[in-house]
Amino acid sequence: MNASEFRKKGKEMVDYVADYMEGIEKRQVYPDVEPGYLRPLIPATAPQEPETFEAIMNDVEKIIMPGAASPACTELETVMMDWLGKMLELPETFLAESAGEGGGVIQGSASEATLVALLAARTRVTRQLQITSPELSQAAIMEKLVAYSSDQAHSSVERAGLIGGVKLKAIPSDGNFAMRACALKEALERDKASGLIPFFVVATLGTTSCCSFDNLLEVGPICNQENVWLHIDAAYAGSAFICPEFRHLLNGVEFADSFNFNPHKWLLVNFDCSAMWVKKRSSLTGAFKLDPLYLKHSHQDSGLITDYRHWQLPLGRRFRSLKMWFVFRMYGVKGLQAYIRKHVQLSHEFESLVRRDPCFEICAEVTLGLVCFRLKGSNKLNEALLEKINNARKIHLVPCHLKDKFVLRFAICSRTVESVHIQQAWKHIKELATQLLQTEKE
Amino acid sequence: MNASEFRKKGKEMVDYVADYMEGIEKRQVYPDVEPGYLRPLIPATAPQEPETFEAIMNDVEKIIMPGAASPACTELETVMMDWLGKMLELPETFLAESAGEGGGVIQGSASEATLVALLAARTRVTRQLQITSPELSQAAIMEKLVAYSSDQAHSSVERAGLIGGVKLKAIPSDGNFAMRACALKEALERDKASGLIPFFVVATLGTTSCCSFDNLLEVGPICNQENVWLHIDAAYAGSAFICPEFRHLLNGVEFADSFNFNPHKWLLVNFDCSAMWVKKRSSLTGAFKLDPLYLKHSHQDSGLITDYRHWQLPLGRRFRSLKMWFVFRMYGVKGLQAYIRKHVQLSHEFESLVRRDPCFEICAEVTLGLVCFRLKGSNKLNEALLEKINNARKIHLVPCHLKDKFVLRFAICSRTVESVHIQQAWKHIKELATQLLQTEKE
Numbered sequence: 087m088n089a090s091e092f093r094k095k096g097k098e099m100v101d102y103v104a105d106y107m108e109g110i111e112k113r114q115v116y117p118d119v120e121p122g123y124l125r126p127l128i129p130a131t132a133p134q135e136p137e138t139f140e141a142i143m144n145d146v147e148k149i150i151m152p153g154a155a156s157p158a159c160t161e162l163e164t165v166m167m168d169w170l171g172k173m174l175e176l177p178e179t180f181l182a183e184s185a186g187e188g189g190g191v192i193q194g195s196a197s198e199a200t201l202v203a204l205l206a207a208r209t210r211v212t213r214q215l216q217i218t219s220p221e222l223s224q225a226a227i228m229e230k231l232v233a234y235s236s237d238q239a240h241s242s243v244e245r246a247g248l249i250g251g252v253k254l255k256a257i258p259s260d261g262n263f264a265m266r267a268c269a270l271k272e273a274l275e276r277d278k279a280s281g282l283i284p285f286f287v288v289a290t291l292g293t294t295s296c297c298s299f300d301n302l303l304e305v306g307p308i309c310n311q312e313n314v315w316l317h318i319d320a321a322y323a324g325s326a327f328i329c330p331e332f333r334h335l336l337n338g339v340e341f342a343d344s345f346n347f348n349p350h351k352w353l354l355v356n357f358d359c360s361a362m363w364v365k366k367r368s369s370l371t372g373a374f375k376l377d378p379l380y381l382k383h384s385h386q387d388s389g390l391i392t393d394y395r396h397w398q399l400p401l402g403r404r405f406r407s408l409k410m411w412f413v414f415r416m417y418g419v420k421g422l423q424a425y426i427r428k429h430v431q432l433s434h435e436f437e438s439l440v441r442r443d444p445c446f447e448i449c450a451e452v453t454l455g456l457v458c459f460r461l462k463g464s465n466k467l468n469e470a471l472l473e474k475i476n477n478a479r480k481i482h483l484v485p486c487h488l489k490d491k492f493v494l495r496f497a498i499c500s501r502t503v504e505s506v507h508i509q510q511a512w513k514h515i516k517e518l519a520t521q522l523l524q525t526e527k528e
Numbered sequence: 529m530n531a532s533e534f535r536k537k538g539k540e541m542v543d544y545v546a547d548y549m550e551g552i553e554k555r556q557v558y559p560d561v562e563p564g565y566l567r568p569l570i571p572a573t574a575p576q577e578p579e580t581f582e583a584i585m586n587d588v589e590k591i592i593m594p595g596a597a598s599p600a601c602t603e604l605e606t607v608m609m610d611w612l613g614k615m616l617e618l619p620e621t622f623l624a625e626s627a628g629e630g631g632g633v634i635q636g637s638a639s640e641a642t643l644v645a646l647l648a649a650r651t652r653v654t655r656q657l658q659i660t661s662p663e664l665s666q667a668a669i670m671e672k673l674v675a676y677s678s679d680q681a682h683s684s685v686e687r688a689g690l691i692g693g694v695k696l697k698a699i700p701s702d703g704n705f706a707m708r709a710c711a712l713k714e715a716l717e718r719d720k721a722s723g724l725i726p727f728f729v730v731a732t733l734g735t736t737s738c739c740s741f742d743n744l745l746e747v748g749p750i751c752n753q754e755n756v757w758l759h760i761d762a763a764y765a766g767s768a769f770i771c772p773e774f775r776h777l778l779n780g781v782e783f784a785d786s787f788n789f790n791p792h793k794w795l796l797v798n799f800d801c802s803a804m805w806v807k808k809r810s811s812l813t814g815a816f817k818l819d820p821l822y823l824k825h826s827h828q829d830s831g832l833i834t835d836y837r838h839w840q841l842p843l844g845r846r847f848r849s850l851k852m853w854f855v856f857r858m859y860g861v862k863g864l865q866a867y868i869r870k871h872v873q874l875s876h877e878f879e880s881l882v883r884r885d886p887c888f889e890i891c892a893e894v895t896l897g898l899v900c901f902r903l904k905g906s907n908k909l910n911e912a913l914l915e916k917i918n919n920a921r922k923i924h925l926v927p928c929h930l931k932d933k934f935v936l937r938f939a940i941c942s943r944t945v946e947s948v949h950i951q952q953a954w955k956h957i958k959e960l961a962t963q964l965l966q967t968e969k970e
Contacts, residue, residue, distance in 0.1 A: 096542030104531045116921040195842035229667030400637035479558040
């Protein structure tokens with residue numbers, strides 16, 4: 087949608103809201119629909135080609151309004167999470183529409199998804215142990231629990247451990263910044279031998295530092311053998327898996343208990359919208375379910391409806407699936423794939439500019455939209471370059487450490503980025519670097 | 529703002545957004561402002577009288593845009609939380625502008641605020657005990673920790689206990705559904721005698737069931753004496769404290785470590801916006817603070833800026849303080865007070881209709897916008913009445929249990945509610961009740 091279309095449609099939406107408010111007394115207080123009314127009214131998958139805004143607004147009137155805020159809010163979310171799961175080719179067990187026990191939910195952030203998964207895993211292992219070892223108190227169990235992630239995992243994983251009150255250990259990553267079988271196995275064996283209880287592993291697909299990928303095909307089977315909950319954090323990279331050529335990066339997801347990524351990061355859905363799937367719904371709800379009378383409703387025990395409040399930390403919820411519905415339909419799967427591909431192509435364009443320059447080096451494999459690079463030379467030199475770049479305020483870069491090296495991160499992430507911006511940015515960086523190297527020599 | 533004004537202003541906003549997007553390349557990537565730039569540009573308190581939309585939009589251009597998303601997002605939040613704190617006459621120690629150590633933050637929901645407070649309290653007591661009793665392991669401490677709330681507290685308090693891995697005990701409330709000193713003291717003494725460690729009390733102002741108020745002036749001093757963190761959950765009722773005639777309900781807040789209520793519930797701010805204040809910022813940040821390189825920034829250690837990511841569960845944040853800024857200015861404090869007063873007056877109008885009818889009874893004191901009532905008679909009769917009311921779908925009521933009685937809750941909470949709606953609702957309830965009593969007789 088270009089700016090002039092946005093002006094037109096945006097103003098129509100303002101009228102739509104005003105009309106709704108003016109006519110609200112004529113509307114029914116409580117919807118007439120039955121649980122499950124929405125799914126048959128909506129296609130089973132996202133459209134491949136873009137649809138018009140008018141088509142979607144017609145459906146809002148026809149499909150959403152009769153279901154009011156609830157159940158429409160819940161039911162659209164379930165179907166949108168199935169749409170998105172299918173776009174990623176997630177195993178059927180993660181989809182709500184399958185006969186299995188899985189399903190998806192929108193969380194606010196990947197941090198929350200990781201915490202929710204850790205809490206669910208903590209509850210699962212505690213209940214199992216209370217059956218097999220009834221002599222253990224809950225505190226005695228908590229004291230022995232250990233979670234694991236790679237040393238490249240996001241800080242929110244460590245935070246989830248802090249909040250959940252369990253130990254979290256960092257597994258040393260390999261030369262490509264990936265968690266591998268041998269290092270994980272070693273930690274598990276060592277900890278089990280000293281009486282600890284491994285219960286939770288977070289594998290990262292697309293780390294924050296350098297967009298590296300933990301080896302799921304190695305790590306997954308170990309977690310399954312050891313009865314350890316495997317959570318996959320693909321916060322940034324997950325969006326790319328809608329392209330067949332990147333889907334192999336998700337191979338091994340079949341071993342996971344939960345999987346999460348942020349459509350608000352790279353799939354054109356506004357913040358916040360963090361998509362989380364679990365293989366077994368009851369593992370989540372088992373950790374949080376409380377049912378006071380003022381939250382009871384007549385369909386509670388029918389099994390027909392999903393109470394998302396048991397899937398998350400807060401009680402209240404916003405109607406975030408509407409954003410997904412609009413974006414998926416207005417772009418179509420093909421439009422979204424084209425968007426991802428363009429970013430990846432631009433990052434490779436930047437990568438080759440860097441590689442062609444003998445003063446610079448690439449510091450990690452470029453797979454998606456992130457390029458890790460630096461001046462060949464000291465950390466001090468690169469810190470000075472970063473300062474120069476960010477002080478100039480034409481572009482903004484965020485650094486990281488990779489194996490004790492101070493590294494600059496060039497991230498392609500704007501909706502409107504084009505080749506010309508990449509070229510300008512490189513020219514700018516190059517100029518500042520030349521100035522810097524000149525000063526160093528003097 | 530009426531519908532025709534909304535249409536006009538809404539359409540101007542659509543153009544504002546489109547203009548912004550079209551001109552985005554001419555804008556600076558990184559703001560020029562220094563930490564603390566915003567507070568001097570904004571009055572120290574909310575206006576008493578309403579301001580125009582134009583005046584606010586002028587300030588958006590002048591004050592917010594130069595500070596981009598950040599630091600404007602953070603700094604406006606700090607100032608808005610001070611504005612709101614002053615509207616409630618919170619003690620100065622809770623305000624960020626005072627020389628003290630307190631401040632406010634926007635959370636997503638009261639459930640999150642309770643959990644964040646519990647986790648902060650857990651960290652505080654654990655650190656204290658690790659100094660005074662170094663022989664205790666963290667798990668040994670966790671095993672002994674006990675939190676308390678009244679038996680009328682919201683289910684999210686129990687949930688916070690579950691997530692935090694600590695015991696939560698319900699204190700029996702008195703005849704007015706309030707937590708009182710004697711019952712709390714008894715529980716504390718009993719638990720301490722059996723080796724447990726009380727560390728956290730949630731007092732509720734305006735319970736979900738019947739809008740009762742725990743006795744802060746009794747409970748507060750006990751918590752302070754016992755070095756127990758006192759958190760106040762005023763999710764619904766908090767908004768009313770901006771009216772001088774209701775402010776006495778908050779007396780005793782000076783004993784609290786943290787206080788929370790939801791402007792999204794009753795102060796005309798859209799969902800979500802849950803306002804939380806703490807007396808000591810470092811108690812919160814101490815529980816969550818982790819600083820990886822990619823989240824470091826140059827002002828980190830200056831003490832000049834607030835890193836709200838250490839105050840909450842998720843990492844990412846939305847610009848929710850803008851909603852507060854617009855609402856507070858467009859209504860003015862007087863407009864907001866008038867709104868609260870109107871709802872309270874309407875609930876008393878409903879109360880007197882109920883009281884005048886000999887078939888019905890009022891089940892709890894009506895203080896704010898909630899009326900708890902029932903037919904004199906059996907629970908079964910009242911369950912049947914509720915079913916009849918909700919099946920008719922003209923109004924929707926949610927029940928509760930008060931001392932084993934099944935009670936109907938009439939909540940005044942719509943922005944556009946008028947006396948005529950109250951009269952219609954009562955007439956409708958009365959008709960259905962008459963039908964029901966007729967059937968019962970036959």
